[in-house]
Amino acid sequence: MSTYKISYFNLMGRAELSRIMLSAADKEFEDDRFEKEEWPERKPNTPCGQVPVLTHGDKQIPQSMAIARYLARDLDLYGKDNMENTMCDVVLECINDVITETVKLFFEQDETKKAKPDIEKNLMEVIYPRFLGHLEKLLDKNNGEWLVGDKLSVADLAFFDLMNRLTAKKGVSVFESSPKMKKHLEKVTNIPGVQKWLEKRPVTDM
Ligand SMILES: N[C@@H](CCC(=O)N[C@@H](CS)C(=O)NCC(=O)O)C(=O)O
Structure with missing residues (x-):
């Protein structure tokens, strides 16, 4: 093996x-x-x-x-066909975009820029709500169960990885715009593995 x-x-x-x-x-x-x-x-x-x-x-x-x-x-953590696999990829790319924006806050070398409230404000008021809103639509299409298809996929786990780390750093207020996605994070968190x-x-x- x-x-x-x-x-x-x-x-x-x-x-x-x-x-x-x-x-x-x-x-x-x-x-x-x-x-x-x-x-x-x-x-x-x-x-x-x-x-x-x-x-x-x-x-x-x-x-x-x-x-x-x-x-x-x-x-078996992809979708069941090419379209579902592609939707998993779409979620992965959306997450990548959010990470790119978030690292500006955590890894900004220039201390003056790091302290600037506009990076934080942009994340909390624009980037996170837009991202969560997009994922919420995917979840709604699947009866609120999974982001892609009818089972757990890499999309749900990548969402978990990002939001688990974000909430550890910034608290659950990142979910202010989307209680539905907060609930989805809890669901994935409770998967035994x-x-x-x-x-x-x-x-x-x-
Ligand atoms: N696109 C690559 C980037 C990998 C990457 O930047 N790895 C860093 C650690 S996060 C690394 O190996 N740095 C050491 C080096 O480049 O010498 C990936 O997603 O795996």
Whole structure:
């Protein structure tokens, strides 16, 4: 039986979605974490000189989103046809857009810009409500059950990963515009494999 190994820094970062997917699918995996001092030695042994890397059997897969899509196909966490798979991809890209906007707040190097309330205001009043409103429409089309199709998919888990981290940093007020999506986060949080992961994952800041 081939095993899964996720190699990444000792952070949630770009590896967390894959870890959550494996846990939600109740798959054992090696959570191969390392500190940044070890990186120069490891870097030449990675396919793109970056992490995360998924090792499955004797194959190494780089690029977090390629890993997520590979796992989605492998673990039955994609849709049932091309259109549903594409809708999962749409949700992943929407999440990517939100992350791009959010990191401006958390990782802005220029302290004067970081303190600027307009980044925060834009996130809370424009970016998050627009994103949640878009996802709410998808949920409504599926009778409020799942973001895509009639079962749990990578779309729900990526939504969970983003919002679980956002609420940890900024509180549930990020859901002010969308109680429905707040409820959806609770539903995904309560999936046994997700719960198990939340209980056992190392506590890290990012
Ligand atoms: N597009 C890549 C970006 C990967 C990436 O930027 N990885 C960073 C850590 S988050 C890294 O490996 N940095 C060390 C380096 O580039 O030497 C992905 O999504 O996996």
